Amino acid sequence: MAVVDRNGPLKDAWTRIGEDAPAPKGASVIVSLARLKNEHNSLFSAAGAVGVEVASDVDLADLEPFLARLGVIVVRMATMRDGRVFSTGRLLRERYGYAADLRAVGDFIPDQVLFLLRCGFTSFEVGEKFPVESLKQSVAAYSVWYQKATDRAKSVVELRGENSSRGAPKGSSS
Amino acid sequence: MYIYDTFDHTVTRERVAEFSQQVKRRLAGELSEDQFRPLRLMNGLYLQLHAYMLRVAIPYGTLSSVQVHKLADIARKYDRDYGHFTTRQNIQYNWIKLDQVPDLLAELASVEMHANQTSGNCIRNVTADQFAGVAGDEVEDPRIVSEIIRQWSTFHPEFSFLPRKFKIAVTGAPKDRAAIQFHDIGIQIVRNSAGEVGYAVYVGGGMGRTPVVAPLIRAFLPKAEILSYLEAILRVYNRYGRRDNIYKARIKILVRDLGPAEFTRQVEAEWPEIRPSGVNLPAAEEARIEAFFAPPAYEKIAEPVASFVEAKAKDRAFARWVSTNVHPHKIPGYGAVTISLKPIGGIPGDASSAQMHAIADLADTFSLSEVRVTHVQNLVLPNVKQSELFAVWQRLGEIGFADANIGLVTDIIACPGLDYCALANARSIPVAQQLSKRFADLDRQHNIGPLQIKISGCINACGHHHAGHIGILGVDKAGQEFYQITLGGAGDETASIGQLIGPGFAGEDIVGAVDKVVATYIAIRSSTSETFIDAYRRVGAAPFKESLYGRR
Numbered sequence: 001m002a003v004v005d006r007n008g009p010l011k012d013a014w015t016r017i018g019e020d021a022p023a024p025k026g027a028s029v030i031v032s033l034a035r036l037k038n039e040h041n042s043l044f045s046a047a048g049a050v051g052v053e054v055a056s057d058v059d060l061a062d063l064e065p066f067l068a069r070l071g072v073i074v075v076r077m078a079t080m081r082d083g084r085v086f087s088t089g090r091l092l093r094e095r096y097g098y099a100a101d102l103r104a105v106g107d108f109i110p111d112q113v114l115f116l117l118r119c120g121f122t123s124f125e126v127g128e129k130f131p132v133e134s135l136k137q138s139v140a141a142y143s144v145w146y147q148k149a150t151d152r153a154k155s156v157v158e159l160r161g162e163n164s165s166r167g168a169p170k171g172s173s174s
Numbered sequence: 175m176y177i178y179d180t181f182d183h184t185v186t187r188e189r190v191a192e193f194s195q196q197v198k199r200r201l202a203g204e205l206s207e208d209q210f211r212p213l214r215l216m217n218g219l220y221l222q223l224h225a226y227m228l229r230v231a232i233p234y235g236t237l238s239s240v241q242v243h244k245l246a247d248i249a250r251k252y253d254r255d256y257g258h259f260t261t262r263q264n265i266q267y268n269w270i271k272l273d274q275v276p277d278l279l280a281e282l283a284s285v286e287m288h289a290n291q292t293s294g295n296c297i298r299n300v301t302a303d304q305f306a307g308v309a310g311d312e313v314e315d316p317r318i319v320s321e322i323i324r325q326w327s328t329f330h331p332e333f334s335f336l337p338r339k340f341k342i343a344v345t346g347a348p349k350d351r352a353a354i355q356f357h358d359i360g361i362q363i364v365r366n367s368a369g370e371v372g373y374a375v376y377v378g379g380g381m382g383r384t385p386v387v388a389p390l391i392r393a394f395l396p397k398a399e400i401l402s403y404l405e406a407i408l409r410v411y412n413r414y415g416r417r418d419n420i421y422k423a424r425i426k427i428l429v430r431d432l433g434p435a436e437f438t439r440q441v442e443a444e445w446p447e448i449r450p451s452g453v454n455l456p457a458a459e460e461a462r463i464e465a466f467f468a469p470p471a472y473e474k475i476a477e478p479v480a481s482f483v484e485a486k487a488k489d490r491a492f493a494r495w496v497s498t499n500v501h502p503h504k505i506p507g508y509g510a511v512t513i514s515l516k517p518i519g520g521i522p523g524d525a526s527s528a529q530m531h532a533i534a535d536l537a538d539t540f541s542l543s544e545v546r547v548t549h550v551q552n553l554v555l556p557n558v559k560q561s562e563l564f565a566v567w568q569r570l571g572e573i574g575f576a577d578a579n580i581g582l583v584t585d586i587i588a589c590p591g592l593d594y595c596a597l598a599n600a601r602s603i604p605v606a607q608q609l610s611k612r613f614a615d616l617d618r619q620h621n622i623g624p625l626q627i628k629i630s631g632c633i634n635a636c637g638h639h640h641a642g643h644i645g646i647l648g649v650d651k652a653g654q655e656f657y658q659i660t661l662g663g664a665g666d667e668t669a670s671i672g673q674l675i676g677p678g679f680a681g682e683d684i685v686g687a688v689d690k691v692v693a694t695y696i697a698i699r700s701s702t703s704e705t706f707i708d709a710y711r712r713v714g715a716a717p718f719k720e721s722l723y724g725r726r
Contacts, residue, residue: 055412078417080212082297083335087412090332095447111196111213118331141192142329144184148452149331156181156325157459164458 003103004132005123006113008140012049012123014072023047029072033058036066042068053105056084060091067098073127076108086119093150094119110138122149175238175323175544178286180572185328186283193217194276215295215332217320218264218292219275222596226270229292230282234320234344235263235547240406240535242545244285246530252278257513259531260522261587261638262341262546264303268594290328295336297327297408300488302344303351304512304548307467310504312346313363319400320344320465322455326401333408337415338423340408341380353549353665355379355388356641358425359407373400377407377437378429381635385671386426387433391441400461401453406445410437432490434683470542470557475507482560487565494620495567495578503557511541511555511566512548514577514585518614519607522588525575540566540624549550550626552580552589553632567582583620583627583692584610587638591631591648592655598631600655600681601647605629608685613692622692628663641665643707644691645672646684659691661718664709675715677724687722694721 003012016030023029023042028049031051036052043050051072054063060172063073077085085104092098104116105125113124114134126132148155154162193213199208207221214220218229224337230245230277237245245265252274253267258264268280282288291298300323302316303309306689323342333340343357354360373395379388385443395403398399411425414432429437455463486493500509513533515523517626523534537545537555541561546554558566570576579585589595591602606629613619628642632649639645645660656678663672679687692706694717710718 081290081335082417083295083337084413084417084501086332086335109209111192111211112335115331115334117331137195138192142185142188144181144188145331146185146325146328147330151634156185157455159181159460160179161456164462170302 001125001127002130002132003082003123003125006117006135008136009132010123014049016053028071030072033062037062040066051101056082056088056090056106060088060096063092064096067092067096070098072101072103072123073098074103074105075121077104077108080107080109080112082106086115089119089121090150091115103104110135111141114139114141118145118149118151118153175231175235176317176463177718182286182325183283183477183702186286186288186290187228187290189217189329190276190283193279197272197276198682201536204628211363212294215658216291216294216296217279218289218559219270220596221295222594223435223592224537225268226272226275226276227594228270228278228289230265230267230287231259231292231299231410232287232547233324234300234306234317235304236306236317236550237545237547238285239537239543239545241285241287242530242534242537244281244287246527246534248278248281249530250527258521258590259525259547259551259553261443261549261551261589261636262299263304263549264299265547268590269299294334295338295340296334297330297342298322298334300324300327300344301352301357301498301539301549303346304546304554305351305501305510306346306546307469308501308503308505308508308510309347309349309351310502311349312504313348313365315353315467316344316346316347316361316363317467318460319361319363319373319397321403321463321466322400322460326404326453330408331403333447336408336412337417338425340411340425342404349513350665350667350669351548353638353641355669356381356385356464356638359387359404360388361441364394370396372396375403376579377441378426378434379450379669380424380426381638381640382424383421383633383635384424384426385635385640386430387669387671389429390427391434391438398454398457400619401450402449402451403441405448405451405453406441409444409448410440413507414440424464427445435706448667452597460483470507472505472508472557473559475505475559475561477506477560477562478610479507482563485564488533489564489654491578492564492567494616495576496563498580498582498620500558500563507560509558509560509563511563512580513553513555513570513575514579515552515575516579516585516610517574518584519590519611520574521587523604525553529573529575533575536566546651550585552585578616579619581624581626583622583625584619584628586610587626587628589630589637591629591637595631595636597634598648599633599650600631600657602629602631602646602648604638605646605648605681605684608690612685612689620695621702622687623702623705625692625695626665629686638665640671641669642672643710647678649678651678653680657681657687658696659687659722660682661691661715662707664707673715676719690721691718694718
């Protein structure tokens, strides 16, 4: 297991702890949603930082009370076809205002990371077989997008608006 | 037509580069077929029975003559000199070599074409009325919103890994020539009582093993709101559509399980959250896209056009072709020609490179350089002067595409079937060919009148058999090809699903069985002006059952 972001491998301080294991004092721990709901008071006071791992179809209302205090939310993709993760990411960022690390884990492929980044994900937990070295290339595959998304990259529509206000020609240019 | 700007070119070029890399990794063995499969599917590349098949997108079925020439060149250079036009207004090449796909895509990109999202669980190529911009009955040209949707849906960050594929169709006219109610989303451009243009939105239609006619979920959506409303629909589907069973993963199942009212409530609750996000296009961008579809410079022509009237009077075959293959044009003195890709005994939707080149030349000479593809697998020259229809008809005769059979019994839709497709249970093309030969007599065809036969080689229903007046479904029965008949389907504004009439027929008996169905119709119709579908709706299945299976 390694954790990467869009630039490559990250040093990761988070540790997952089991349902019954005590939270080491001052550590950065990732717990299940059930444990977070049951023990949030003791967890937030004992641990240095608290994160949670949830399924891609998590009910966001369950997470809402803790969002401001969580240091990471790990969203698990059931399979690489599990596109719910993209909506979950956008909603957490755009509707619930979640601002800390948003991490994807599961069976995604490098070619999906760009979509995850656009939907608000900031880090990725990947297995040994994941070609980390090809990540830089795959996230640089596109320089422009038709849509606005969580990453606030300017959309083609916005870029066109800027072009026409500068008086650039509208038609084909290449 | 829409013309790419520098941004459209960039997106297309970057996609070609990305997919070329993926092909390279596959050829070098860095990707297994299992890993490559989802990647190639997002680019319309299927591994079929004999070879790779590439499906090229023809957005809303609109082509320039330059693009048609290119499609012909590609057929000659990369395939066996022909292409196959599909029910989703796309073109498929059946004999593609993997190592040549990057070059092929680069050639497509040079004429502003691509194979993006022609397969995979994403928003597929948007389809529309083939008479967009020329039909007299349309409220507004459906290509404008179709192009807006094409751009919005291309590599959408949130909706590229949906539970299942997702198809959107648009009609600008109350007469539905795009089968919108058999789509995941069907959009009809309408005018409200205040005279404003907007959209009626249907959600959850489809074919496949669970055919559904889409319910209306919104009678009027203001034009400017379309993208936010689509995002709301897609978000509800992406989050709550079933992912545990691919046969229950289409949005039609979600709409059915929730009920249209509850589904609509969820969409309408999501929509206000999305509206302020900036997804709706600014008016300037909408106007920019709309400007590409401004009417071309038509000549002022007074009707009747004497030479046209005379040619019809002199030549009965021409007059008959005009009656079936020329659609009225909103501009006096013009007509929209449907080129039948259904020659007697031919393969529905196939065209050779020579035929495609000839059609592109015809478009340049006679149709303001435009060609359309219909979901019935024919081509259209949308802007032909009536005075030149005779010349067009003659030239079409020279390439074998002058059959006067549009909308008639030999204008058959057929999927590729077991001749090509890895999913098929039975062959479709030979059945279409035999039916075409059985009903070849043009007097008989015109006497029978409007009748749509649609053939699918398996339950996935790519041949739209559910929407056929006569539908034929190929099934595998203990290793033998059998064909079931459904009656009473329709894909227009009176959309209905055909009903299974009884036990299936062996391959050698299916043509005779269809002939009996047609003979029964002729016997029961109240007059020659009562069409097959009207007669069926009046009398029901009983007389057809009796003629096929006898009294029980």
